[in-house]
Amino acid sequence: MSKYQVAVIGSGPGGYIAAIRCAQLGMKVAIIEKYDVLGGTCTNVGCIPSKALLDSSEHFHNAQKSFAEHGITHNDLSFDFSRMVQRKNGVVKANNDGIAFLMKKNKIDAYKGIGSFVSKNKIAITGSKGEKQEIEADKIVIATGSKPTQLPFIKVDKRRIITSTEALSLNEVPKHLVIIGGGIIGVELGSVYLRLGAKVTVVEYLDKIVPSMDEDISKELQRVLKKQGMEFLLSHKVSGAVVKDNSVTVTAENTKGEKVLIQGDYCLVAVGRVPYTDGLNLEAAGVVKDEKGRIAVNDHLETNIPGIYAVGDVVRGAMLAHKAEEEGVMLAEYIAGQKTHINYNLIPGVAYTWPEAASVGATENDLKAKGVAYKSGKFPFRALGRARASGDLDGFVKVLADKNTDEILGVHIIGARAADLIIEGVVAMEYRASAEDIARMSHPHPTYTEAFKEACLTATENRPLNT
Amino acid sequence: MTEVKVPALAESIAEVTLSKWLVKDGDYVELDQPLCEFETDKASQELPSPAAGVVKLIAADGDDLKIGALICNIDESAAKPATAVATDKAVVKKDVAPVETVAPKTEVKQEVSYATGNPSPAAKKILDEGGVKTTDVKGTGVKGRITKEDAIQAVRNKANMPAREAFSRGERREKLSRLRKTIAERLVYSKNSTAMLTTFNEVDMTAINKIREKYGDGFKKKNEVGLGMMSFFTKAVCLALEKFPAVNASIEENEVVYHDYADISIAVSTPKGLVVPVIRNAESLSLAGIEKKVKELAIKGRDGLLTMDEMTGGTFTISNGGVFGSLMSTPIINPPQVAILGMHKVQERPVVIDGQMVIRPMMYVALSYDHRIIDGKESVSFLVAVKDFLENPHKMLLGADPVDLLLEM
Numbered sequence: 001m002s003k004y005q006v007a008v009i010g011s012g013p014g015g016y017i018a019a020i021r022c023a024q025l026g027m028k029v030a031i032i033e034k035y036d037v038l039g040g041t042c043t044n045v046g047c048i049p050s051k052a053l054l055d056s057s058e059h060f061h062n063a064q065k066s067f068a069e070h071g072i073t074h075n076d077l078s079f080d081f082s083r084m085v086q087r088k089n090g091v092v093k094a095n096n097d098g099i100a101f102l103m104k105k106n107k108i109d110a111y112k113g114i115g116s117f118v119s120k121n122k123i124a125i126t127g128s129k130g131e132k133q134e135i136e137a138d139k140i141v142i143a144t145g146s147k148p149t150q151l152p153f154i155k156v157d158k159r160r161i162i163t164s165t166e167a168l169s170l171n172e173v174p175k176h177l178v179i180i181g182g183g184i185i186g187v188e189l190g191s192v193y194l195r196l197g198a199k200v201t202v203v204e205y206l207d208k209i210v211p212s213m214d215e216d217i218s219k220e221l222q223r224v225l226k227k228q229g230m231e232f233l234l235s236h237k238v239s240g241a242v243v244k245d246n247s248v249t250v251t252a253e254n255t256k257g258e259k260v261l262i263q264g265d266y267c268l269v270a271v272g273r274v275p276y277t278d279g280l281n282l283e284a285a286g287v288v289k290d291e292k293g294r295i296a297v298n299d300h301l302e303t304n305i306p307g308i309y310a311v312g313d314v315v316r317g318a319m320l321a322h323k324a325e326e327e328g329v330m331l332a333e334y335i336a337g338q339k340t341h342i343n344y345n346l347i348p349g350v351a352y353t354w355p356e357a358a359s360v361g362a363t364e365n366d367l368k369a370k371g372v373a374y375k376s377g378k379f380p381f382r383a384l385g386r387a388r389a390s391g392d393l394d395g396f397v398k399v400l401a402d403k404n405t406d407e408i409l410g411v412h413i414i415g416a417r418a419a420d421l422i423i424e425g426v427v428a429m430e431y432r433a434s435a436e437d438i439a440r441m442s443h444p445h446p447t448y449t450e451a452f453k454e455a456c457l458t459a460t461e462n463r464p465l466n467t
Numbered sequence: 468m469t470e471v472k473v474p475a476l477a478e479s480i481a482e483v484t485l486s487k488w489l490v491k492d493g494d495y496v497e498l499d500q501p502l503c504e505f506e507t508d509k510a511s512q513e514l515p516s517p518a519a520g521v522v523k524l525i526a527a528d529g530d531d532l533k534i535g536a537l538i539c540n541i542d543e544s545a546a547k548p549a550t551a552v553a554t555d556k557a558v559v560k561k562d563v564a565p566v567e568t569v570a571p572k573t574e575v576k577q578e579v580s581y582a583t584g585n586p587s588p589a590a591k592k593i594l595d596e597g598g599v600k601t602t603d604v605k606g607t608g609v610k611g612r613i614t615k616e617d618a619i620q621a622v623r624n625k626a627n628m629p630a631r632e633a634f635s636r637g638e639r640r641e642k643l644s645r646l647r648k649t650i651a652e653r654l655v656y657s658k659n660s661t662a663m664l665t666t667f668n669e670v671d672m673t674a675i676n677k678i679r680e681k682y683g684d685g686f687k688k689k690n691e692v693g694l695g696m697m698s699f700f701t702k703a704v705c706l707a708l709e710k711f712p713a714v715n716a717s718i719e720e721n722e723v724v725y726h727d728y729a730d731i732s733i734a735v736s737t738p739k740g741l742v743v744p745v746i747r748n749a750e751s752l753s754l755a756g757i758e759k760k761v762k763e764l765a766i767k768g769r770d771g772l773l774t775m776d777e778m779t780g781g782t783f784t785i786s787n788g789g790v791f792g793s794l795m796s797t798p799i800i801n802p803p804q805v806a807i808l809g810m811h812k813v814q815e816r817p818v819v820i821d822g823q824m825v826i827r828p829m830m831y832v833a834l835s836y837d838h839r840i841i842d843g844k845e846s847v848s849f850l851v852a853v854k855d856f857l858e859n860p861h862k863m864l865l866g867a868d869p870v871d872l873l874l875e876m
Contacts, residue, residue, distance in 0.1 A: 339595035343588070405581040431612060432582040 002109070004030045006335065007123055007137035009115040009280065012040020014312025014324030015143030016099055021332030023106035030135055031108055032115035032125055034279075037096040038103065041145050041313075042321040045165040048095050050185075052088040053168065053192045054352050061195035061354075066391060079196065081173050088168070111135070116281035120305050139307050139335055142287070142295055143328070144280060146273040146313035151180070153240050154269060160243045161267045164189060174198045176264035178250045180238050182209035184351040186270035187225060191353050194230050201231045201262055203238055203252055210351055214363040214412040216378070216398055221357050221414055224394045236260060241267050275314045290316070301331045309335075323347045346429050350419045355395045358422035361410035361429055364400060373403035377435060377459025379451045381415040383467045386446035392416035397455040399425075399435055406434035406460060417448050424452050435459040469518040469541040473532045476507055476775055483507050484645045485530045485538065492524040495548055502539065508649035510742065510773055514538075521545035529642075583611030590618035597622030646740050657802050662838040665797040665809075668850045670857045672813050672828040675699050678860060690755040696810070697733070697761045698754040700785060702863050703856035704808060705729045705750040708783060711849040713841050715782050717803040723840055724803075732781030732801060733761060735768040736791075742768050743801060745781040785810065789830065798835045805840055808853070809833035 006022045008015045011033040019031045037044060060079050067074065103110045111133075113125040117140075124134050148163035150156060158166050167189045173196045179186045182204030194200040202209065208218040209225075209232065222232060236252040248267040252260045275294045282289070287303045290296040295303055295310040302309050309331050312324030326347070330340040348360040367374045377399045381387040395415025401408050411425030428438055438456040443449045454464045473483055483505040490496055490503070501513035502522065516522075520543035526532055584601050586594055590613045594601060597618070604621040606613035643651070657663070679694050686694040708715040708729050717724045731749040735742050744764040749757060767773045784801045789812040798809040809832065816829045832853065836846045856863050865872055 338592070340592055341588070341595065402581075407581055430588055431608075432585045434580075434582075437609070 002030070002135045004028050004109070004135060004137040006030070006139045006141065006332075007032065007115075007135060008141040008143055009123065010034075010040060010143035010145055010312075010314075011038040011099065011110070012143060012145045012312060012324060013042045013321040014145070014314075014328045015040065015141065016102070016328075017325045018141050018143060018311055018328030018332050019108050020102060020106050021329050022335065023108050025332060025336040027332075027335070029106075029108045030111060030137065031103060032111045032113065032123065034112075034114050036112065037093075038099040038110065039092075039096050040143075041147075042324075043095045043099065044092055045168055047321050049088050049092050049168045050164070050188055050192070051352055052091040053084060054188060054354075056084040056087060057192045057195040058354055069391060081196065082171075085169060114279045116279055117283075117285040117287070118281075120285040120308060139309065140285075141331060142277075142280065142303075142308070142310040142314055143312050143324070144276050144314050145324075146319055147276045148269065149272045149274045151238070151269060151271060154180075154238070154267075156269060157243060160246070160248045160265070161241055161269065163269055167192075167266075167268050170266070174264065174266040176201070177266045177268060178203065178241075178248065178262050178264040179268045179270055180241075180250065181268075181270040181272070182206070182232065182234070183212070183270060183272065184210055184349070186268065187221070187230075187351060187353050189268060189270065190230055191225070191228075194225075194228060199231070199264070200229070201233065201264065203233045203236050203250060203262065205235070205237055207235045209234070210357065212349060213351070213357060213359050214398065214410070215365060216396075217357050217359060217412050217414050220395060221351070221353060221355075224355060224414075225353065233260065233262070273313065273319050277314060300334050301327055317344060318347055318349065320347060320349065343430065346426055348422045348426055350422065352419060355392065355415045356418035357395075357412075357414040358418040359410070359412045360422055360425045361408070362400060363410060363412065367400060367409060372409065374400050374409060375403050375459055376400050377455045377457065377462070377464075379454035379458055379464055379467070381448065381451050383454075383464075384446065384448065384450055386448055386450065387416065389446065390416065397421070397451040399438075399452070399455040399459045401435040401456075401459045406436055407432055408435055408438070408456075408459075411452075413452075415448065415451070421448055421452060424449065436461075469520070469543060470537055471502065471514075471517060471539045471541060473505070473534050473536045473538060474514070475534050476505070476512070480507050480775070481534060483532055483534070485526050485528060485532055486511060488524060488528055489513070490522055490524075492522065494522050495545065496520065496522050496541065506645045507775070508645060510646070510775065510778065511739070511771060512774075516541065518543050519547070578610050580610040582609075584613060586613040586618060587615055589615045593618035593622055597625060599625050644739065646742075650740055653802070654799055657799050661800055661802065661805075663800055663835055664838055665833050665835045666843075666847050666850055667795070667831060667833050668854050670830045670832055670854050671818070672696075672830055672857070674858055674860050676828055686755070690758065692755065692758045692762055694754070695758060695761070696813075697785075697787070698757040699857060699860065699863075700808070700810060700853075701731050701733075701746065701749050701752075701757045701761075702754060703853045704731065704783065704785060706856055706863060707849050707852040709750065710852055711845050713845055714806045714836065714849045716805055716840060717782065718805060718837070718840060719803060726782045728782070730780050730782045732784040732804070733764065734784060734786040735765050737768045737771065739771065742773060742778060743781065743784060744768060744773050744777045745779070747780075784808070787811075789813065795831045795833065797833060800835055800837055805837040806846070806849075807835050808850075809835070 005027040007030045008019045009032045011031050019029050022029045063077055111125045113127040115123045115125050118124050122134055122136050124132055126132050156163055164185050174193055176199040177193050179190050179202045182202045186202055187209060190200045190202055209222050210218050235255045238250060238252045241248055241250045247263055247265055250262045250267055254260055285308055286305050287308055288296055294316055295314050297303055297310050297315045301311055311327035311331055313319040317323055326342050330342050333340040346360055348358055351357040378396050380396045382393045387393050398412040399408060400410040408428050413421050435456040439453055439460050443453040454466055458464045485503055486506040487504045489501045496516045498519045499515040502516050503514050504511055505514060518541045520541040523540045526538040584606055586601050599621045601613060604613050604617055607617050608614040683694045712725050715726050715729055728748050729750040731746045732743045735744060746760045783804060784807040786798045786807060787810040788796050789810050793811050795811060796809050798807045800807050811831045813828045813830045815826050817824050818827045834846055834850045862868050
C-alpha cells in the first residue's frame with residue numbers, strides 16, 4: 001500500500017492548490033479525483049467555462065449592439081453556438097491539462113476514483129469500473145466542494161430542468177430561459193443566453209437580485225440587465241416546475257398571493273450550492289458535519305479528528321474558488337508548522353455580468369446593522385474620460401469609510417472591469433488604508449481606476465475632481 | 468569649507484562621546500539640521516549644523532572626543548540636490564532665528580492613527596511565527612503600519628535577546644554609557660571622600676494629606692498642576708535650611724561656602740539613568756511655582772531634553788525613593804553638596820499619640836550628611852525641623868509658629 005504524508009480528496013482549486021503547496025513544502029502528496037479530469041467545479045463546470053461562454057456571447061452582443069456606434073458595420077451577423085461550446089470545451093481542456101502538468105511537476109500522485117475513508121489514516125479509492133485500491137496518509141484533506149442545490153418540489157431532469165452544470169453544455173440557445181434564483185450564477189448564465197437572443201426571466205424569492213452584494217449594486221445591476229432585456233419577477237416564491245414535451249412551466253406565487261405561471265423551453269435552477277460529501281464515508285474516520293451539512297472545522301481548518309482537514313466549499317464561508325485557494329495554501333503551511341492567516345472579511349465577490357459587479361468588505365447594510373458610523377463616497381463611471389472613450393458608461397464605484405478614522409470598510413463596484421478593479425480595494429483594506437490614502441495616490445489617466453480615487457475623494461471630503 | 472568641532476557644552480565637561488551620527492557621509496545638510504548626538508557626563512544632546520552644505524564625516528560613532536576636536540567638515544560650495552527638500556528632516560531649534568531658506572520642516576515624530584501597529588499580511592505571518600506580538604513592534608510604514616521588514620527585524624531582534632530558558636548560563640556585555648560611568652565615579656568619590664552618615668526620623672503626613680484632599684482640586688484648577696508632596700517637602704527643606712545654613716553649604720578645598728539661596732536638586736529617574744536637575748531659588752517659590760518646576764523638569768528629564776545648565780549647581784538634594792516603594796534608605800551625598808534628604812513611601816502604621824494607639828499615614832525620612840562640616844546636633848535638628856514643618860504646615864507660612872511670632876517668643 002502506498003503511503004503519503006498528505007492525501008487530498010478532490011482536485012478543485014482548494015484541493016489542487018493545497019496539494020501543490022504541500023509538495024512545495026517537501027511533503028509526499030497524493031490527490032484523488034472522482035472525475036476523469038482534474039480541476040473540480042471551477043475548471044470544468046463553473047468559473048472557467050462560464051467565463052468562456054460569457055466572453056463569447058459578449059463579443060456577439062457587442063458586434064450586434066455596439067459596433068455600429070464605433071462605425072463598424074457588418075451584414076448578416078450570426079453565430080454558431082456549437083462552435084462557442086466547442087471553444088469553451090477547449091478552454092476547459094487547456095486548464096485540465098495545466099493542472100495535470102502541475103501535479104506531475106510537483107511530483108504529486110493523482111488517483112482517479114471515489115475516495116472514501118477506511119479509517120482516519122486510510123482511504124479506499126474506487127475507480128469507475130469498480131476496481132479498488134487503498135492508500136495511507138498521515139494527514140488527509142477533504143476538498144470535495146459543492147454541488148447545485150436542488151429544490152425539494154422540483155425534479156431536475158437535466159434536459160429541460162437543468163442546473164448550472166447542464167446550462168454550460170446545452171445543444172441550443174433556449175428560446176425562453178426561466179431562471180429560478182437571482183444570485184450571481186443565475187444572472188451570469190442568464191446574461192449568456194440573453195445576449196445570444198434568448199428571452200430570459202429571472203424568478204427570485206427575495207426582493208432583490210445578487211443579495212450578497214451591496215443594495216446599490218443590486219439595484220444598478222438589475223437596472224442595467226433590465227435595459228438589456230432581462231425580465232425579473234422579484235418577491236416570487238416558486239412552487240413547482242412541470243415539463244411537457246419541449247416546454248417547462250414554472251409556477252410561482254407573488255406577494256399578493258396570486259399564482260403566476262411562466263412558460264419557457266428551459267428552466268435553470270440556480271438557488272445556490274450545497275457542500276458535497278457523498279461517498280466519503282466520513283463515519284469510518286469519525287468526522288462530523290455541522291447543522292448545514294458542511295464539514296465542521298476549526299480556525300486551522302482541522303476537523304474534529306486530528307490530522308483530518310477540510311477546505312473550500314465543503315466548509316463554512318463563501319463558496320468561491322479564490323477562498324478555497326487561500327484555504328489550501330493556509331492549510332498546507334499550517335501542516336508545515338507555519339502560522340498563516342486568512343482575512344475572511346477581505347475575500348472579494350464578483351459577478352461576471354456586463355457590466356461586472358465586484359465587492360469586498362462590509363456592505364452599507366452590514367454597517368447599519370453593526371451600528372458603525374460611516375460615510376459613503378460614490379463616483380459614476382459616466383464621468384470618466386476612459387468610460388466615455390469605450391462607451392461603457394454604466395455603473396459606479398462606492399467606497400464606505402469609517403466616519404471617524406476614514407478607514408475604508410467596504411468597496412462596491414459595478415462597471416466595466418469591476419472584477420479586476422476590486423483588487424485595489426482588497427490591497428487598501430489589507431493595509432487598512434483610509435479613503436484619503438487612496439485619494440492621494442496617483443491613478444493613471446485615462447483608466448477606470450480613476451473612479452476608485454474619485455470615490456475615495458468623495459468619501460473623504462466630498463470633493464471629487466471630475467463631477 | 469566649515470570645520471565642525473566639539474563645542475564647549477559646559478564648564479565641567481572636557482570630553483564627550485559621539486553616540487550617533489544623524490547624517491551620512493556625503494549627505495547634504497541644512498543649517499541647524501542635527502548632525503550627531505553627543506553623550507556627556509550629564510546628558511545627551513544634538514549638535515545642530517553651523518552651515519548648509521555637503522558633510523564629510525571625520526569622527527566615528529562611539530568616539531570619545533575632547534572639546535574642540537574636529538568631527539566633520541561641511542562644504543558650503545556644494546549644490547543642494549533637488550531631492551534634499553523631500554528627505555529633509557531639519558527641525559529649526561527654538562532659540563535660533565528661523566532661516567528663510569530652510570525647507571518646511573517635516574514631522575520627525577511618527578503620526579499615530581487607527582492603523583498604527585497594523586501588520587501587512589506578510590508581516591503578520593512572520594510575527595505570528597516568530598512569537599512576537601504586534602504591540603511589541605514599532606511600525607515604520609505609513610502612519611506606523613508594520614511592514615514586512617519591520618516584522619523581520621522584530622523577529623531577528625527577539626532571537627538576539629538574552630536566552631530566558633531555565634538554567635541558561637548566557638551573559639552579555641555592554642559598554643558603560645558615559646552617563647552611567649559618571650554616575651559611578653561620582654558615587655564612589657562621594658563615598659570615599661566624605662564622612663557620610665545618615666540620621667532618620669518619621670513624619671506624620673495627616674496634615675498634608677488633609678490639605679491635599681481639601682484644596683487639591685482647587686489648586687489644580689487654578690495652577691494647572693497637581694498639588695503633590697514635592698512642593699511641601701521642598702518648602703519645608705528651604706525653611707529648615709535657613710535655620711541651619713551649614714546643611715545648605717558646600718565644601719571647596721579648604722573652605723566652606725555658605726549659600727544664602729536654596730537651589731534644590733531633585734533626583735529624577737529617566738530611561739537613561741538618574742539625573743539631578745535643579746530648582747533654582749526654591750526658597751522664593753510658591754508651592755505652585757515649585758510644583759510647576761518639578762513637573763517641567765521631570766518631563767524634560769524623561770524626554771532627555773534637560774540642558775547642562777538645568778543640571779548644574781544645586782545646594783541640597785531631595786531624593787524620593789518612595790515612588791518606587793522604598794521604606795527606608797541611606798541616600799548618597801551629591802558633592803560638593805553636604806547633605807541629602809531621602810523621602811520614602813507613605814504607609815499607614817499604628818503610632819502612639821497621647822497614650823492612644825492610632826493609625827496614621829507615616830513616612831520615614833533620612834538625611835545623609837557630611838559629618839566633616841555638619842555636627843550631629845545640627846543635622847538631627849534640621850531633620851526635626853523639616854518634620855515639624857511637614858506635620859504643622861501652617862508654620863510654613865511664616866517660617867515659624869504664627870502664635871510664637873505674635874508673642875515674639
